[in-house]
Amino acid sequence: MSQGKLLKSLFKKFKWKFLFLFLFTFLISYITFLIHFNLVNNLSRNQGRGYFFYLFGKYQLVEKVEGSKIYADWNKLLLILFLLYFPLKIIIRLVLDYWKKNYERKVNVYLVKKMLNYAAKNKDLMIKETGKKAYIVNKIVPEFSRQFITVPVDLFEIFVDISFTVFSLYSLINSYHLMQLVPLLFIFILVNLTWFAFFYYFFSSSRKTNLTKKSNCQNLEKFQIKTWLEEPQSSSKLRELKNLNKALDNNSQKMININFSLALYQLPELVISGISVLFLFLYYQIYCGGKGNLDWGIYFIANNLQAILLKVKKGFSLLSTISAWQENYQKIESFFD
Numbered sequence: 001m002s003q004g005k006l007l008k009s010l011f012k013k014f015k016w017k018f019l020f021l022f023l024f025t026f027l028i029s030y031i032t033f034l035i036h037f038n039l040v041n042n043l044s045r046n047q048g049r050g051y052f053f054y055l056f057g058k059y060q061l062v063e064k065v066e067g068s069k070i071y072a073d074w075n076k077l078l079l080i081l082f083l084l085y086f087p088l089k090i091i092i093r094l095v096l097d098y099w100k101k102n103y104e105r106k107v108n109v110y111l112v113k114k115m116l117n118y119a120a121k122n123k124d125l126m127i128k129e130t131g132k133k134a135y136i137v138n139k140i141v142p143e144f145s146r147q148f149i150t151v152p153v154d155l156f157e158i159f160v161d162i163s164f165t166v167f168s169l170y171s172l173i174n175s176y177h178l179m180q181l182v183p184l185l186f187i188f189i190l191v192n193l194t195w196f197a198f199f200y201y202f203f204s205s206s207r208k209t210n211l212t213k214k215s216n217c218q219n220l221e222k223f224q225i226k227t228w229l230e231e232p233q234s235s236s237k238l239r240e241l242k243n244l245n246k247a248l249d250n251n252s253q254k255m256i257n258i259n260f261s262l263a264l265y266q267l268p269e270l271v272i273s274g275i276s277v278l279f280l281f282l283y284y285q286i287y288c289g290g291k292g293n294l295d296w297g298i299y300f301i302a303n304n305l306q307a308i309l310l311k312v313k314k315g316f317s318l319l320s321t322i323s324a325w326q327e328n329y330q331k332i333e334s335f336f337d
Contacts, residue, residue, distance in 0.1 A: 276302035
């Protein structure tokens with residue numbers, strides 16, 4: 001089978017199903033954005049207070065007006081937000097997850113049928129490496145089928161979420177007249193993206209290697225213990241027990257070093273989880289000179305920055321899944337060689 005032909009046929013067969021999944025993914029992200037955006041607008045002091053904004057306009061929710069101060073009708077607003085999340089978003093999420101599982105199964109069946117038909121027509125080729133080809137059908141194909149559906153949907157979700165968050169960030173900057181913050185925001189995001197990309201590029205392969213080493217150590221321990229327990233009683237068994245204890249101690253030292261390295265790999269997640277506090281600190285020291293008060297607008301901006309970086313982190317985490325997806329596809333193509 002020519003390179004990429006199978007993948008093209010898969011995308012062609014499931015393109016409308018992907019559009020369906022993308023639509024539901026967009027709706028989930030949009031509902032989340034609506035809830036956050038309207039809460040921020042009505043908690044802040046900008047011109048958006050007293051309205052519920054949606055895709056094609058806005059709905060007035062003013063309880064009363066005293067001079068220049070607008071009071072939002074929180075009873076109606078919270079009811080709308082409640083209905084958006086609990087019945088609507090939950091139902092859409094359940095439907096999305098249900099159809100993702102169904103489409104994963106359809107991809108799996110489609111590939112298995114294609115392989116079995118090929119095997120039936122090429123019996124001589126199937127005699128060679130039968131175990132390897134059975135492993136591909138039973139193990140690789142189900143994993144690839146899940147990745148084939150989830151990876152594009154997850155990438156689309158990240159793109160939509162970041163787009164909505166950037167729009168929300170722009171709206172906050174515009175509403176609070178904080179255009180002077182744009183250089184700080186740009187530098188802040190750029191610096192964090194740079195160090196995160198650097199960290200991922202140089203340490204992702206090391207993390208994979210350490211996980212493999214840890215797994216090998218654990219498997220070796222299990223094998224050594226199993227072998228010792230199954231051996232019959234003999235005069236040499238006590239000596240072998242001492243050797244086993246020594247091996248366990250050596251493995252423990254190796255595991256301590258590996259676990260320390262694995263703990264360091266959590267650094268990006270720990271930093272990004274507190275990135276809003278870091279931004280507030282820098283803003284207060286640089287723009288406020290360490291004096292005065294902070295308002296809701298800066299807090300909301302900091303939360304949007306954190307949301308953007310969390311989504312970027314999710315995108316970087318997805319790179320390993322994409323790499324595994326490509327490897328699995330190559331194995332599936334090797335079935336037809």
